[in-house]
Amino acid sequence: METHERIMVVVGTRPEIIKMAPLIKALQKMEIPLTFVHCGQHYDYVMSQRFIEELELPQPDYNYKVKACSQGEQTARIIANMERLLKKTKPSLVLVEGDTNGVLATSIAAAKLGIPVGHVEAGLRSFDLRMPEEHNRRLTDHISTYLFAPTKTAENNLKRESVLGKVYVTGNTVIDAVMQYISKAESKSKIVDTIKFEKFALATVHRAENVDNPTVLRNLMEAFMESPTPIVIPIHPRTKKRLRQNGMDAEVKKSKNLQILPPVGYLDFLMLMKKCEIILTDSGGIQEEATAPQIRKRVLILRSSTERPEAVEAGFAKIVGTDKQNILEAMRETLKGQSKLPVDSPYGNGDSAKRIAEIIESEVCHHHL
Ligand code: UD1
Ligand code: UDP
Secondary structure, eight states: OOGGGOEEEEEOSHHHHHHHHHHHHHHHHTTOOEEEEEOOSOOSGGGTHHHHHHTTOOOOSEEOOOOSOOHHHHHHHHHHHHHHHHHHHOOSEEEEESSSHHHHHHHHHHHHTTOOEEEETOOOOOOOTTSHHHHHHHHHHHTOSEEEESSHHHHHHHHHTTOSSEEEEOOOHHHHHHHHHHHHHHHHOOGGGGOSOSSOEEEEOOOHHHHTSHHHHHHHHHHHHTOSSOEEEEOOHHHHHHHHHTTOHHHHHHOTTEEEEOOOOHHHHHHHHHHOSEEEEOOSHHHHHTTSTTTOOOEEEOSSOOSOHHHHHTTSEEEOOSOHHHHHHHHHHHHHOOSOOOSSOTTOSSOHHHHHHHHHHHHTGGGTO
16 A cells, blocks of 8 residues: 555544554554554543553554643644645545544644545543533544444434544444453552552543543542542542642541552553452543443543443443532442443444454455556
8 A cells, every 4th residue: 555545543642542452463463554643632641651551552653742731732733844744645544533732633634635544432422511522522523524422322422523534333342352351460460469449439530521520520529538438549640730739638548448550551451440449430431441341330420411321321331520528428329339230332342443443444445456
């Protein structure tokens, strides 16, 4: 294939690397030539390069750095970088995943050059415009040529909005990731030996509308410190920064009920999910992973809405908001764990990447081969 017949896969943050990993593998297996690009939104080794190594991905052909800056500037810089790269490499399709600023920026750059965009994890909606992710996913969906919706619910959202691109229901590649890496995690990860508690809840928080609001951040941390079961919390760099800025870091570090970890690698995180009693999170991907048959954990969603209603409907997850008493009450209730969890995930059975790769092959590559 000529360079202009290549598929470009773009990632920028931790969850994009994890969710693109199975798709990169599937495309490689089908011998579809790839250009792999890191747009640089996440830049710390522990949020980025570590996942490329652990998930055994190729090194990116192009690696950018965008300094931490405002939302608008970050988006603008990525648009400018990607526009230059797309003009030079002329891929026949650009694949993006999820709802980050990097995703929107890349899609805008491609659409303006007339290069088709394939959006993996299309059609999610929180209906909450306070979230930057909600702008990013809505706008990206409307300029995408191919939309890979993980579920029927996501497909319905796209149909209701009359998007112009072609919509396919494919499941979510994060389930593929859990299935593909869990046995490596079981044999390689030693994280569980370092956990101080026999039984624990696993918590993560990083959403801007939570941790950038000092009142919400304090509520969440107090809920964790007073929790009926001890909490293990790998801290996102954004949250670490906010704890420090709000003078909460010493107090949180001192709490005997908490074990604070730096961001952990994927294999370690899989083992923490597998071992914990319940999960408390405002993360998107973790809500999905908890439903994988290898994990099957109850999740308390520390937000007032979710763009992943399937996990709630299937009985895995519950929206509990950010009020301390509500969180503690939901924890006590959930730890009793009377109802049985479903066996299957609403996000597919681990073949999403293969399905997406096959669609790409027949829609894009056949025209060129
Ligand atoms: C971003 C995404 C969010 C996604 C999350 C995954 C947007 C709007 N947000 O949020 O949807 O859930 O990634 O983790 O795109 N920082 C570091 N090192 C890093 C990366 C970030 O220190 O490697 C710190 C910096 O202070 C930075 C802040 O975290 O300013 C926020 O980073 P940014 O990428 O803008 O947003 P996230 O909160 O990571
Ligand atoms: N994750 C990880 N290490 C951590 C925390 C999360 O490997 O310390 C993984 C987790 O398994 C999931 C993804 O990172 O696949 C979720 O990323 P994040 O919560 O940052 O973003 P979101 O999914 O909310 O966009």
